[in-house]
Structures are given as structure tokens and as C-alpha cells.
Amino acid sequence: MRAITITQYGEPDVLRPAEVPLPEPGRGQVRVAVKAAGVNPIDWKIRSGAMAEVRPVEFPHILGLELAGVVDAVGEGAGFAVGDEVFGWSDTGAYAEYALATNVIRKPAGLSWPEAAALPIAGETALRVLGELEVKPGETVVIHGASGQVGRIATQAAVALGATVVGLAGSSSLDEVKALGARPVQYGDGWVERVRAVAPDGVDAVFDAAGFGVLGDSVALLGSPGRLITIADPAAYAQGLKFSAGGEESAAVLEDLVARGLKLKPGSSYALADAAEAHRESATGHAGGKITLTL
Numbered sequence: 068m069r070a071i072t073i074t075q076y077g078e079p080d081v082l083r084p085a086e087v088p089l090p091e092p093g094r095g096q097v098r099v100a101v102k103a104a105g106v107n108p109i110d111w112k113i114r115s116g117a118m119a120e121v122r123p124v125e126f127p128h129i130l131g132l133e134l135a136g137v138v139d140a141v142g143e144g145a146g147f148a149v150g151d152e153v154f155g156w157s158d159t160g161a162y163a164e165y166a167l168a169t170n171v172i173r174k175p176a177g178l179s180w181p182e183a184a185a186l187p188i189a190g191e192t193a194l195r196v197l198g199e200l201e202v203k204p205g206e207t208v209v210i211h212g213a214s215g216q217v218g219r220i221a222t223q224a225a226v227a228l229g230a231t232v233v234g235l236a237g238s239s240s241l242d243e244v245k246a247l248g249a250r251p252v253q254y255g256d257g258w259v260e261r262v263r264a265v266a267p268d269g270v271d272a273v274f275d276a277a278g279f280g281v282l283g284d285s286v287a288l289l290g291s292p293g294r295l296i297t298i299a300d301p302a303a304y305a306q307g308l309k310f311s312a313g314g315e316e317s318a319a320v321l322e323d324l325v326a327r328g329l330k331l332k333p334g335s336s337y338a339l340a341d342a343a344e345a346h347r348e349s350a351t352g353h354a355g356g357k358i359t360l361t362l
């Protein structure tokens with residue numbers, strides 16, 4: 068089968084098309100003919116070698132952690148049939164014509180292939196962190212990166228549970244953040260004053276879903292570090308602040324995301340062979356919609 072592999076860490080051009088063996092599903096696994104694979108910042112962080120110490124990979128390696136597609140072979144006890152349309156996490160890299168998967172569910176008819184492939188990572192992360200922050204109805208939560216994929220789901224979910232969301236975003240994303248139900252605030256110098264202006268009664272929790280050096284000011288805004296979590300700023304470790312990583316990859320999480328009606332706006336869609344371009348766009352940090360590879 069065709070796949071995009073890396074045989075070394077490096078710039079986007081280390082992503083190369085290759086012929087690799089078709090993977091065979093084991094117990095509990097299905098093989099999925101991939102229709103869409105989500106492209107996440109962690110993909111280019113792994114590719115560049117930036118995560119080599121904490122998350123090393125063996126070469127050749129196929130990137131891609133989430134997918135949507137059609138079941139093409141079924142392992143013992145997997146509970147699906149050939150032809151089922153599914154989405155979820157991939158066990159083997161999703162930048163490929165076929166990938167193995169364990170934690171998938173049937174794709175709702177109302178979700179396109181890119182919409183379904185977009186949900187697992189951003190959705191699980193957003194719900195995990197809102198849970199860890201114990202955001203409750205009536206509280207005010209600041210979300211850094213409310214216009215990003217994780218931030219958009221977090222904003223939708225927090226608004227739905229009755230919290231007031233102050234959503235930090237770039238100038239061109241503020242209208243979209245407002246449309247999600249948040250009070251939009253532009254990031255950058257002076258952001259603390261701008262947040263105070265729209266949340267004069269104070270804030271209860273801060274979710275840093277962007278990672279651009281806001282931890283110290285966020286602690287000052289909160290008055291204590293107890294309800295601040297970042298998913299993207301490793302400075303948290305040196306500062307003794309909470310970094311949340313690695314959640315539950317399960318059918319239950321996917322069912323929860325679907326039941327809540329959480330969705331991401333599809334962004335650019337690239338052919339498998341153009342994975343390097345997809346990485347370049349993701350690494351700008353301003354993709355706007357969810358980038359996918361579509362087959």
C-alpha cells in the first residue's frame with residue numbers, strides 16, 4: 068500500500084511517499100481504508116525531532132494519530148463488519164491508504180470524512196482539560212487559542228455546560244470565536260487588561276491551548292496557579308505548573324463527543340502525497356480550520 072513515511076527527523080521534506088506492507092488486523096483491531104487523516108501539531112513536532120526524547124519513533128515511521136474511513140478487514144472480536152464507516156484513533160500511522168485501529172466507532176452520517184477525522188485528538192484533549200479544571204456552570208474560563216482546534220472544541224463544550232468563556236485569538240479569528248459563544252479577546256501584548264475588561268468579576272480557570280508564553284500572566288490573572296492547565300507550553304514544568312498530556316483513547320470518548328454535537332470546521336485538505344505542505348500550514352499556527360489528508 069501507499070503511505071507517507073519518515074526515515075529520519077527533519078524538515079517537512081523528510082515526509083516521503085513509500086510502498087509498505089499492508090498491515091493485518093490483530094485481535095480487537097480493524098483495518099481501515101483511510102478516507103481522511105487528521106493533521107495535528109504533534110505530527111510535525113514528532114517529525115522535526117522536537118519530541119525525540121519524550122516520544123521517540125522507530126524508522127521508517129508513518130505519522131498520523133486519527134482517521135476516518137471504511138473497515139476493510141476485521142480482527143477477531145473487533146465488533147465491526149467489512150464496509151462499516153468508522154472514525155477514531157489509529158494504532159498504525161494514518162498517513163496511509165490503510166491503517167489498523169482499535170478505538171473507533173461508527174461514523175455518524177451527519178459528519179463528513181474530514182469532520183470525523185478531526186474530532187478524536189482535539190475533542191478528547193478539550194474535554195479532558197475542562198474536566199481536570201473542573202469547570203462548572205456559571206464560572207468564567209479563559210481559553211488561550213480559542214480559535215485553534217482544541218480551543219474551538221473546548222469553547223463549544225464550556226459554553227454548552229453554562230460557563231462564560233473568554234476566548235483569546237488572533238485578530239482575524241475573533242468573529243469566529245464570538246460565533247462559538249465566547250467573549251473574544253485578541254492575544255498579544257496587553258491581553259491581561261483586555262481580559263479584565265470583558266470579565267470584570269474575575270476568572271475562575273485558565274486553559275492554555277496555544278502555548279505562547281502566557282503562563283506567568285495567567286497565574287497573576289487567576290491569583291493562584293491551582294486552576295491553570297497548559298497542553299502546549301513546556302515552560303510549565305520548570306514553573307511547577309500543570310501540563311496535561313495523554314488521555315483516554317476509547318469508544319466512550321468518541322460517543323461523548325458525538326452526543327454533545329461538537330464539531331470542527333474543516334480546513335485545508337491535502338492529498339497524501341502533499342503531507343509536507345500540510346505540515347507547513349499546520350506549523351504556521353494559524354490554519355483556522357482542521358487540516359486533513361484526504362484519500
Ligand SMILES: NC(=O)c1ccc[n+]([C@@H]2O[C@H](COP(=O)([O-])OP(=O)(O)OC[C@H]3O[C@@H](n4cnc5c(N)ncnc54)[C@H](OP(=O)(O)O)[C@@H]3O)[C@@H](O)[C@H]2O)c1
Binds near residue numbers: 312
Ligand atoms: N498535551 C496534549 O494532550 C495536546 C493535545 C492536542 C494538542 N496539543 C497542543 O496544543 C496546541 C494547539 O493544538 P491545535 O491542534 O489546537 O492547534 P491549532 O489548531 O494550530 O491552533 C493554534 C492556536 O494558537 C493560536 N496562536 C497562534 N499564534 C499565536 C500567538 N503568537 N500567540 C497566541 N496564540 C497564538 C492560534 O490563533 P489564531 O489562529 O487565531 O492566530 C490558534 O488558536 C499545539 O501546540 C498542540 O501540539 C497538546
